Amino acid sequence: MSDNRLPEEGDRIAKLLARAGVASRREIERMIAEGRVALNGKVLDTPAVKLDNLNGVTVDGKPVGKAQETRLFAFHKPAGMLTTEYDPKGRTTIYDALRNALPKDAGRVMPVGRLDYNTEGLLLLTNDGEVKRAMELPATGVPRTYRARAFGDVTQAQLDELIEGVEIDGIRYGQIEANLERGSGRNRWIEMTLREGKNREVRRVLEHLGLEVNRLLRIGYGPFHIGDLPRGRATEIKRGDVEAFKRELARGFRK
Known part of the structure; x- marks a missing residue:
């Protein structure tokens, strides 16, 4: 008698497909919901399927290669x-x-x-x-470090207050470590380390302090x-x- 039940051991299919470089796990779950992922010809309707490998798995009708080592x-x-x-x-x-x-x-x-x-x-x-x-x-809290060249007046004391976070236009930005680099004039370099990486976070926070960012570089990630x-x-x-x-x-x- 054939057994059509899906495996209950191994890793979730979304995790394996993510490791294989198909897309992020969240994107893969969306692809499964759209009926784009199949196992041995059967279209999957749940990301809860567990597998030991990707044999027989197709995405948009194309076979998926084995999960690669992370590069x-x-x-x-x-x-x-x-x-x-x-x-x-x-x-x-x-x-x-x-x-x-x-x-x-x-x-x-x-x-x-x-x-x-x-x-x-x-x-x-x-x-x-x-x-x-x-x-x-x-939520993972991986630090991202930037150097921003900004025009305007700001003090280290103002930057120190960012360690408590700040709310701008209803959006809460978490803890930011900011240091004013030595120099003179109104064009100054500021180094900032943050752990959320929200959209345009560095620019918005500095603009909130009355500064105009004219150059921004990310120098570190983790x-x-x-x-x-x-x-x-x-x-x-x-x-x-x-x-x-x-x-x-x-x-x-x-x-």
């Missing part, structure tokens, strides 16, 4: 470039640069979070949708830093460092 790349995104695969207006995207910047065997990679069109600096890319999602979640990586270039992060980071990510960065 992580650091890319120095220049200003004037969109963090997207395609722009209907024909503007330059990160993938235009990544075609030459990434190694030929990089496969499909996804950006971890986004950098605005005019924001430059460190952009991490991975083939692991599960890691991507975990790094982006505000334990990874841009260092002297040239603009428009990418480098792969060592596998040992990636595995150590995944263990730290699983524990959570918030203390």
Whole structure:
């Protein structure tokens, strides 16, 4: 007698597909709801299916390769470039640069979070949708560090108050560590570390303090830093460092 029951051991299918670089776990759950994922020809209607491997799994009718080891790349995104695969207006995207910047065997990679069109600096890319999602979640508390050049008057005392967070136009921004770099004049550099990464957070917080941001760079994301990586270039992060980071990510960065 045949047994058509689905397996009850292994990892959830969304987790395996995310590890295979198909998409983030949340996106995969949406794809399952849309009837785009099948197992041995049977369209799945739940993300609760558990599997040991991806044998027999198809997405949009195409077989999925086995889950790959997590790879992580650091890319120095220049200003004037969109963090997207395609722009209907024909503007330059990160993938235009990544075609030459990434190694030929990089496969499909996804950006971890986004950098605005005019924001430059460190952009991490991975083939692991599960890691991507975990790094982006505000609840995980992965620190992001920026340097902002801003025009206007501000004191260190004002910046120190951001450690308690701030509410702007009904949106609550959590703890921010901000330091005014030495210098004179009304164009000053400010280094800021935050753990939520809400849309345009750095610009909105500094504008709230009466400053005009005229240059913004992300220099760190978690334990990874841009260092002297040239603009428009990418480098792969060592596998040992990636595995150590995944263990730290699983524990959570918030203390």
